[in-house]
Amino acid sequence: MNCVLVLVRTLDGSKSLKAGCQPSFHHRRRRAAVLSSGSGIHVDEQQRELAPEANRNPIKNTNMTQLDGVVKPKTKRSKRFLDSRAPKLSEDVKTAMIMKGGNSNQTVTQALKDIYALKKPNAVLYKKKNITRPFEDSTSLEFFSKKTDCSLFLFGSHNKKRPNNLIFGRLFDFHVLDMVELGIEKYVSLSDIKASKCPEGTKPMLVFAGEAFDMDNEHKRLKSLLIDFFRGPTVSAVRLAGLEHVLHFTALEGKVYMRSYRCLLKKSGCRTPRIELEEIGPSLDLVLRRTHLASDDLYKLAHRRPKALKIRKKKNVSHDAFGTKFGRVHMQKQDLTKLQTRKMKGLRKRRGAVVSDDQEGGAAKAAKVDV
Template structure:
C-alpha cells in the first residue's frame, strides 16, 4: 500500500479487501477490546486482566508484553494500538504505590480516546478460585445494574454506558431460553462498585417455565472509582449520531409501544346510524293487527269510516 496526500492506495486485492474491512459501514461489526499491561503490574492485576479476557473472548486481543505508558497523561500509544488492531475498547492494568491494583476502562471514537475510567481493585476473587461449572467461550451475558448512582450521578451514568459497551457482546435478533447462561451484575453502593459473575441453572419447576437459579462463577471484584476522563457533551453526541439510512422512516398513523407491538390509527367519517342496515329477523317484524290498533287509538270522536263503507276489520293471525 502506498500513501500520498493522506490517502492510502492499495496495490493488491488483499490490501484492498483489508481497507474495505476497516472502512466505515452502516452496520458496524461487534466492538473489539484490547487488553494490555502497564510497565509495572501486580499478580492481582495480571489475573484480573486474564479473567476479563476470558469473559470477553473472542472479541478481544490480549497483549502479553508490557507497555510503559500512562493513558491519562499521554494516550497516543493507545490510539496507535487501537488503529493497528481495529479495537474501539481497551482495558489497561497497572500497579504503583500511589494507585495500587489499577484498572482503566476506556473507549475510543474515530481512533481517539472518548472516555476513560480508573478503577481500583480492593478485593478480587479469581475465576479459578471459585469451583463449579463455567460458561462456554463467546456466551452473550445478561447485564444487570443495581444502585441509585447509576441513574442519578453523571459519572456513574457514563461508566454504566461504558460497561455496557464493553461486555454486551455481538448484537443478535433472537435468544433461545437455553442460551441465557451468563449474568454479569454490577452494584453501586457507598462509593464502591461490586462486579459479580453468575452462571444460570435451569431447574424443573413442575410447569412449562423452568425455575432459574444463579451460581457464582467468578471473577468477583470490589472496585472503587478513582480518576475519570469524559468527553464533552458535543463530542459525546457526535459519537452517538446515526446515519440517516439506519433511521426508520416514519409512517403516518402507525406507532409502536414499549414492547414493540405495532399500533395503527384509523380515521373514519361521522356515520348516520339511522341508515345502518341490520339483520332482518321474522320475530321483529311489525304485525298488521298492531298497526290497525294503533291507528284506531289515534282516531278522534268525529273520525271513523265514511258512510257507505264498511269498517276495517283487523286480520289476526292464528
C-alpha cells in the same frame, strides 16, 4: 580502484577484517558531481523517507497509494481490507484490546487475563509491557486501536501512588472518548474458585444494582462503559440454555463490586425451571479513582445514528400501553340517501287496513283491502 582492509563489527560484538575496494579519485569526483545535482539529492531523500514507513507497513506501499489524504487500493486484497475498516450502517462487534503498563504485579496481570477470558473471542491480549500513561498521553492507545481496529481498551498498571490499577476506556473515530480508572481492593481469580465455567463466547446477562448508577454522572458513564465492554454481539434471539452467565455490578458507598455467576436450571415441577446462581469468578472489589469523560457535544455526536437506520414513523398507526396496535382509516363522506337497504317482506304495506288518528281528531281513513 584501490583495495583496502575494513574492520567490521558484527551483532555479537566480534570483529573481523574484510577486503574492499575504494573508488579512485576520478570515480569519487564523478559520483560527487551526480549527487550535487538536484535530482540526485531528491531521490536519496525520498528513499530515506520511505524506508521507515515501508518497514512498518509494507502492504501499504506496495498495494495502496495515498493521494491528498485518500488511500486508494491497487489490489483486490487491499480493497477488501479498506472496505472492512470503512464505516458501515451495521457495525461489527466491538473488540477490546487488553494491555499492561511498564509496571504491573501478579494481581493486575491475572485480572487482565481473567477479563480477557470473559471477553473472548472479541478481544486482543498484549503480553508485552507498554510504557504509556493513558491520562497524560493517549497517542499510543490510539495508534494500537487503529492498528487492531479496536474501539475498547483495558489498561492495567501498578505503582506506589495507585496500586492495582485498571483503566476501562472506549474510543470514537480512533480517539479516546471516555476513561474510568478503578483500583482493585480485593480480587479472587477464576482459578481460585473451583466450579465449572461457562463456554467461551457466552453472551452474559448484565445486572446493575445501586442508586449511584442512576444518580451520579460518573457512575452513569461507568455503567454505559461496562455495558459496551461486556455486552458481546447483538443477536435476535437467545435460547434458554444459552442464558447461563450473569455479570452483577453493585455500587455501594463509593465502591463497585463485580461478581460473575453461572445460572443453573433446576427442576421445579412446572414448565418454568427453578434458577440457582453459582459463583464462578472472577470477583473484584473496585474503588473509583480518576475519570476522563467526553463533553456533552462529543458524547452526543458519538451516539448519532445514520438516517438509513432510523425507523420511520408510520402514519395513522398507534400502540397502547399493552402493545395493542390501532389504525385510523380516513373515508370520504357517504350519501346515505343512496344507501341500498334490505327490504323485509314482513314490513311491506298491506291494502284494506283501517288507520285511525284519534289524537289529531281526524276522520278514519278507509284502509286498502287486498283482493
